Amino acid sequence: MTNLFYADRLRKADDNPLPQQTQTPPPPKKINGKPKFEVEQIEQLRLNGRHKKLQYQAKWKGCDPDETWYSAANFKNAPIVVERFHTEHPEAPGPPVRLxxxxxAAAADEIDxxxxxxNKTAKAGTGPIRKKRHL
Structure with missing residues (x-):
């Protein structure tokens, strides 16, 4: 017997996969009977549409990167993560009015x-403002 290994037979451990290996995400937790994934952190936000609805992109625990924009209301079960994002980014619009x-509700273990x-923002933010040109 030799110490010869074929590279196609080798793989990293389950907790540290290679980039091309797909990882099945853990089953979602159920909150109020509906499946919910745990938010690891908020990546970025935007104000969307005519009514400037607050939306976030998030990193989900145990999941691949997700570039989907979600309404702020989808994060009401993770208010501490939302609050942390707005504390770290005071120039950003928000936080949500009802944060x-x-x-x-989360502290009292109640359903909000x-x-x-x-989805409304408490403040507009101090980022750059684009002015319309009148011709």
Whole structure:
């Protein structure tokens, strides 16, 4: 017997896969009977549409990168992650108007029902403003 190994038979451990190896994400947790994935961190935000609805891109625990934009209301079960993002990025628009209600509901282990203000931002932000040119 020799110490000869074929490269196609080798692979990294499950907890440290090679980039081309697909990892099956862990099964989602269920909150209120619906599957939910855990938010690792908020990557970025934007104000979308005529009504400037607050949206986030997030990194999900145990999942591949996701470039989908999600409404702020989708993060009401992860208010601490949202608050941390806005603390680290004070120049960014937001936080959501109802963030403190989300934090209170999470601390009391209560369900925060849908509310029309869940996607509204508390402040517009101090980033660059594009002015319209009038011809």
């Amino acid at each position: 403190q209600e989300w934090i209170r 029902e849908n509310h029309p203000d869940n």
